[in-house]
Amino acid sequence: MEIENSCRLKVLISEEQIDEKVAFLGKAISRDYAQVRDLVLVAVLRGSVYFAVDLSRNLSIPFILDFIGISSYGGGMEHPGAVRITKDLDVNITHKNVLLVEDIVDTGLTLNYLLKKLRIRNPSSLRVCTFLDMPEKRILDVPVDYKGFEIPDAFIVGYGLDYHEHYRNMKVIAVLK
Amino acid sequence: MPVITISRQFGSGGEAIARIVSQRLNYLLLNRATITEKLKEYDVSEPEFSQFDEKKILPGDGDTSELEKSYLRYLEALHNFFYDLAIRENLVILGRGGQVLFKDFPPALHVKVIAPYKNRLQRVQKLYNLDEAAAARLISEQDQDREEYLRHAFGCEWFDLDFYHLVFNTGILGLEEASDLIIQLARSLEHGNIVSRKDYEEQLMKESLQPGVVLDASGSPPAFAHPSEEEFARMLDFYRIKWLYEPKTFPLQWDSEGNITEAFSPDFYLPEQDLYVELTTQKQKLVWRKNKKIRRLKELYPDINIKIIYGRNYRSLLQKYGIEEKKRS
Known part of the structure; x- marks a missing residue:
């Protein structure tokens, strides 16, 4: 992706900063879960895949990696329906230690729904790790146990975050103007 | 329902x-x-x-x-x-x-x-x-x-x-x-004559300070004052967040005879989160009056949990979901 040639993109977080932060989070999580068995990393499709994979490479403890997908709000329609799980977990998380891995937490609406859905499956513990946190946009107070960067309200792309499926594979995080 | x-x-x-x-x-x-x-x-x-x-x-x-x-x-x-x-x-x-x-x-x-x-x-x-x-x-x-x-x-x-x-x-x-x-x-x-235990406890607590006025608890579809509120309500419905539209009015000022001269009704109340949400689509420089009211609300009712969604944050929310902003008709 030619970031320099695009006047619409401004790099916010570089590849080096990303690597450094992921390594830091990996260490912190490995330390906190060192005495715990049955850690399940639950990555939220599709945005968090890049972060989840990198994070998992930085863990020095055993874990199971699984994915969950939910439908997104489309808006504009008269009857948009309700959020649904589009891809469920393959792993039973009952009595296991779950770490939900998000690319970004902004309004808290998605995370609030996911936490509710996972809680009813009775995991031993349920924590949240997000690479980006956008508190300015928060509507619901949701717990965030690990976070990479706190960023201002802007349209962000790269490192899993897309704009109409573009920019997802960028190795940096940029603001789309 | x-x-x-x-x-x-x-x-x-x-x-x-x-x-x-x-x-x-x-x-x-x-x-x-x-x-x-x-x-x-x-x-x-x-x-x-x-x-x-x-x-x-x-x-x-x-x-x-x-x-x-x-x-x-x-x-x-x-x-x-x-x-x-x-x-x-x-x-x-x-x-x-x-x-x-x-x-x-x-x-x-x-x-x-x-x-x-x-x-x-x-x-x-x-x-x-x-x-x-x-x-x-x-x-x-x-x-x-x-x-x-x-x-x-x-x-x-x-x-x-x-x-x-x-x-x-x-x-x-x-x-x-x-x-x-x-x-x-x-x-x-x-007919909205039964309130939940949480609402009841909250009401009791507020009444012991300075009462909010319960205006509408009927659950019937509200007449939204602005299209942005309707869109926001749809978003909440989509994410299964329970909400009430302008359920309470909080008196903010009284005259010497105790009549209410200024009041504020937050747009939404989310009972599960015990949170009021006020949406404002005005430009930042025009929201000072609302900010002043909210400051007063927080002074008088310090236990109230309220979140303000400003115009730019609301617009960025619409952008996130790929929605075009609707203006008041």
Whole structure:
């Protein structure tokens, strides 16, 4: 992706900063879960895949990696329906230690729904790790146990975050103007 | 829309009460027969429903078995189905953890129906034409299944009475009398005359400071003042966040005779989060008046939890979901 040639993109977080932060989070999580068995990393499709994979490479403890997908709000329609799980977990998380891995937490609406859905499956513990946190946009107070960067309200792309499926594979995080 | 949930001991007559109440109130009854039919739309087949309905599946050793995965998918579909319907219809939900799923749902009435064992035994023998031993076995199996289902699906105890507004003992009270009482309360619920325990406690707390004025708790579709509020309400519906539109007005200023001269009504109240939300689509430099009101609100009512969504944050929210901003017509 030619970031320099695009006047619409401004790099916010570089590849080096990303690597450094992921390594830091990996260490912190490995330390906190060192005495715990049955850690399940639950990555939220599709945005968090890049972060989840990198994070998992930085863990020095055993874990199971699984994915969950939910439908997104489309808006504009008269009857948009309700959020649904589009891809469920393959792993039973009952009595296991779950770490939900998000690319970004902004309004808290998605995370609030996911936490509710996972809680009813009775995991031993349920924590949240997000690479980006956008508190300015928060509507619901949701717990965030690990976070990479706190960023201002802007349209962000790269490192899993897309704009109409573009920019997802960028190795940096940029603001789309 | 109002939801009545009826949890019942097997053989207590809870199902008959649910039928009477739903027929007289013209509410949709969600029992085994109706759920079986409608759940097909949620990709749950009839055999699957029969296998999992109000039952617990014991976790296997090691990896998740296909059975457990199907069970979790079934629970998800069932709960989605209930929530989807509750937005559109008045419901009577028989069992299936309705009292937990709709615990903080504002227009909801939660009922438990019990009866002495002797009465249940007689009723089951008569109803299913069984001898005493077979009826006893059936009661024991059914009650155990329901108890374990609640524990497994929600981590809750079936006999936790905190969930219920009413508990009827049909060994003492007839089915008709119990149904009449439920119907009477349901009608009050339709008119917004029953508040949830949380609302009640909150109201008491506020009244001890400076009362907010309850304006509308009817649950009828509100007339939104601005298209942005309607869009925001849709977003909340989509994410299954319960909300009330402008439910309270908070007095902010009084004249020397105690008349209210200034008040503020936040746009939304989210009961599950105990949070007020104020949406403003005005430009930042024009919101000073609103900011001033909110500052005053926080001074007078320090326990109120309020979040303001400013124009630029709202616009960025629309951008995130790919929505074009609608202007007031």
